[in-house]
Amino acid sequence: MTATTVTHDLVSVENVSLSFGSVRALRDVSLTLQPGEITALVGDNGAGKSTLVRCLSGIHRPDDGTVRFDGQPAHFSTPEDARNAGIETVHQNLALVEDLTVWQNLFLNREIVHGFGPLAILDKRAMKREAQRMVSTLAVNVPSVTSTVRRLSGGQRQAVSICRAAGFSSKLVIMDEPTAALGVQETERVEKLITKLREDGHAVLLISHNFAQVMRLADHVWVMRAGRCVAGRRIAQTTGEEIVALITGAQQS
Amino acid sequence: MTATTVEAPPAPPAPARSQRLRDPAFWADWAALVGLIGLTIVFQALNSTFLSYGNVQSILVAAAILIILSIGQTFTIATGGIDLSVASVMTFAACAFGWAFTQGWALPLCMVLAVVTGLVFGAVNGALIAKGRIPDFVVTLGSLSAASGLALILADGKPTTVISPFLLKFSTRGIGLFGWTFLLAVVIAVITHVVLFNTRFGTHVLAAGGSPEAATATGISTARIKIAVYTVSGVLAGLSGILLVARIGASSPAADTTMTLNTVAAVVLGGVSLLGGRATIVGPVLGALVLTVLVNGLTLVGVSQFYQPLAVGIVVVLAALLMRFQK
Ligand SMILES: Nc1ncnc2c1ncn2[C@@H]1O[C@H](COP(=O)(O)OP(=O)(O)O)[C@@H](O)[C@H]1O
Ligand SMILES: [Mg+2]
Numbered sequence A: 001m002t003a004t005t006v007t008h009d010l011v012s013v014e015n016v017s018l019s020f021g022s023v024r025a026l027r028d029v030s031l032t033l034q035p036g037e038i039t040a041l042v043g044d045n046g047a048g049k050s051t052l053v054r055c056l057s058g059i060h061r062p063d064d065g066t067v068r069f070d071g072q073p074a075h076f077s078t079p080e081d082a083r084n085a086g087i088e089t090v091h092q093n094l095a096l097v098e099d100l101t102v103w104q105n106l107f108l109n110r111e112i113v114h115g116f117g118p119l120a121i122l123d124k125r126a127m128k129r130e131a132q133r134m135v136s137t138l139a140v141n142v143p144s145v146t147s148t149v150r151r152l153s154g155g156q157r158q159a160v161s162i163c164r165a166a167g168f169s170s171k172l173v174i175m176d177e178p179t180a181a182l183g184v185q186e187t188e189r190v191e192k193l194i195t196k197l198r199e200d201g202h203a204v205l206l207i208s209h210n211f212a213q214v215m216r217l218a219d220h221v222w223v224m225r226a227g228r229c230v231a232g233r234r235i236a237q238t239t240g241e242e243i244v245a246l247i248t249g250a251q252q253s
Numbered sequence B: 001m002t003a004t005t006v007e008a009p010p011a012p013p014a015p016a017r018s019q020r021l022r023d024p025a026f027w028a029d030w031a032a033l034v035g036l037i038g039l040t041i042v043f044q045a046l047n048s049t050f051l052s053y054g055n056v057q058s059i060l061v062a063a064a065i066l067i068i069l070s071i072g073q074t075f076t077i078a079t080g081g082i083d084l085s086v087a088s089v090m091t092f093a094a095c096a097f098g099w100a101f102t103q104g105w106a107l108p109l110c111m112v113l114a115v116v117t118g119l120v121f122g123a124v125n126g127a128l129i130a131k132g133r134i135p136d137f138v139v140t141l142g143s144l145s146a147a148s149g150l151a152l153i154l155a156d157g158k159p160t161t162v163i164s165p166f167l168l169k170f171s172t173r174g175i176g177l178f179g180w181t182f183l184l185a186v187v188i189a190v191i192t193h194v195v196l197f198n199t200r201f202g203t204h205v206l207a208a209g210g211s212p213e214a215a216t217a218t219g220i221s222t223a224r225i226k227i228a229v230y231t232v233s234g235v236l237a238g239l240s241g242i243l244l245v246a247r248i249g250a251s252s253p254a255a256d257t258t259m260t261l262n263t264v265a266a267v268v269l270g271g272v273s274l275l276g277g278r279a280t281i282v283g284p285v286l287g288a289l290v291l292t293v294l295v296n297g298l299t300l301v302g303v304s305q306f307y308q309p310l311a312v313g314i315v316v317v318l319a320a321l322l323m324r325f326q327k
Helices: A049-056 A079-085 A102-106 A124-137 A154-166 A184-199 A211-217 A240-248 B017-022 B024-029 B031-046 B053-078 B086-102 B107-130 B136-155 B165-172 B180-198 B200-210 B212-217 B222-248 B257-269 B282-300 B305-323
Strands: A011-020 A023-033 A038-043 A064-069 A087-090 A172-176 A203-207 A220-225 A228-234
Touching: A011 A049, A023 A049, A023 A064, A023 A220, A038 A049, A038 A184, A038 A211, A038 A240, A049 A087, A049 A172, A049 A203, A079 A087, A087 A154, A102 A124, A102 A154, A124 A154, A154 A172, A154 A184, A184 A203, A184 A211, A211 A240, A220 A240, A228 A240, B024 B031, B031 B257, B031 B282, B031 B305, B053 B086, B053 B180, B053 B200, B053 B222, B053 B257, B053 B282, B086 B107, B086 B136, B086 B222, B086 B257, B107 B136, B107 B222, B165 B180, B165 B222, B180 B200, B180 B222, B180 B282, B200 B212, B200 B222, B212 B222, B257 B282, B257 B305, B282 B305
Parallel strands: A023 A228, A038 A203, A038 A220, A087 A172, A172 A203
Antiparallel strands: A011 A023, A011 A064, A220 A228
16 A cells, blocks of 8 residues: 555445344455545455445444544444435435436435425425436436436436435445446446546445446445455556456455 | 436327327226216216215215225325224224213313324334334234224223214214315315325335335335324324214224225225325225215115125226226
8 A cells, every 4th residue: 555545534444344144244344435536346246345335325234343434433323324424325226216206316305395394395396496407417318307217217217316316415425336237328428427426526436347447437446255355456556357356366465 | 407308318299188098007097087987977877866966965975984094094005005904993993982972071082082092003003013024914904903802892892872962063064065074084185185295204105115225225214104104094093983973973893894995995996006105195085985986876776785895896806907007
């Protein structure tokens, strides 16, 4: 490691472990994310990437170890806590509600309302208008914010998820295999969105199986194998072959 | 706003009306309304008193309880659940009312007791489902039995007469064609419609039913939503208990076995998905009217009572078949 980490880490995961019954999904994982960077997380299926992401986004709580966010110890017990702290996640299984509209999904649990408490009434007009703006600033290809998500293609859905994650002044956007289910053109558009997030000052944690994509987009890469984080590299100082070797275990660290 | 449309594929043109009428999905969405109009035409043709002032008035009054219970049921089904205990909780709430009345409680207090009884049952249902992680079906089947049992115990198996001029007026008077009980059902329908479509809670109900994982990932507590919808259902069952006492002038622990099934039938007829995530209030209200009209009409044209459950069954299965064409 070069000694360039004068700025503080945006996220630091320290010795985190998590088991599901007898499955040890995470074993003593430590890694850091830098602000304003795209950090890639790679590893075979079942390596524990999604589980780590769920620890960061408040779905799981580590059995052991600590997560620091923005210098503070982060004890997220619900996804709400993580979102309030500024961590938005685009989950692998596309966390959108199919029968709700695009604008409803964009504002899910962040609704704009008139009035207070239990008598608050949704301000649909404001949400539609704002949704339109969110969608258009990302130049996302979505037919209409009033159409239901069910009617959208895979790429359009991914765009909506990313749009939601990028809104609400998030500091970190986590994306779990955002292009895995997409065609070539859609992948290209989503990659543009990811670089745009970095330009706009968001840090991004990108999980991907696509090494070319990782080399193209990321600033740093962490490699996971069988629940452990086995290596970290600056993208400028590594190659696709080395990453593959680290993932398979042909190269140890 | 033009930036968004540059790459967008052209929106599919709105299909012509004739084409829409041939689309089974259109009929599925409006099954209840179509059924209501169809039945009205048939019964009116068979018996010209069907659409008489008096008969329409009595249909609307007779529909009130089913409408209110079906609205509660809609909320539980919207989350992908089902409340099999609504009718029993209503019966128990009615018996609680009758018990309090004979104890000399003031009428408003008796009413509050009935609603609170429903509320408690609903909240317990919801808590067991959400926190105990027991399937909705099992929990509410249990409370169906528990509530009927408690009603029998509390009333000692006997009906209690409740003589109250207020309740009598409430159940027999109204504004023109519309009895007070029906108007109450309409008010509840309007309020719950606003709740479902114009509040955060309503959106979260649909989200939790449509995709619990997605709802959870945005920070919505699906457990809280479950508890809330069963509480809504319980409160409406408690309220229906009052209407039941008002209608028959007594509280009776006799179980009404078909009522719960009719609420589910009304919800299905109303085009609400049993899988959760898609719901309206108008649909189940129309569904409840269809079932009430069916029973009223069959009686009017002189079909034996024994055929009524069969007819309801056929209508519901037909509606369910139609649902398969839903978009
Ligand atoms: N909720 C869960 N319950 C039980 N086991 C789980 C759960 N989530 C993940 N696992 C297990 O944890 C391991 C890591 O899974 P995951 O984090 O999804 O891997 P990746 O995303 O890297 O493919 C796998 O063995 C998986 O079967
Ligand atoms: Mg995964």
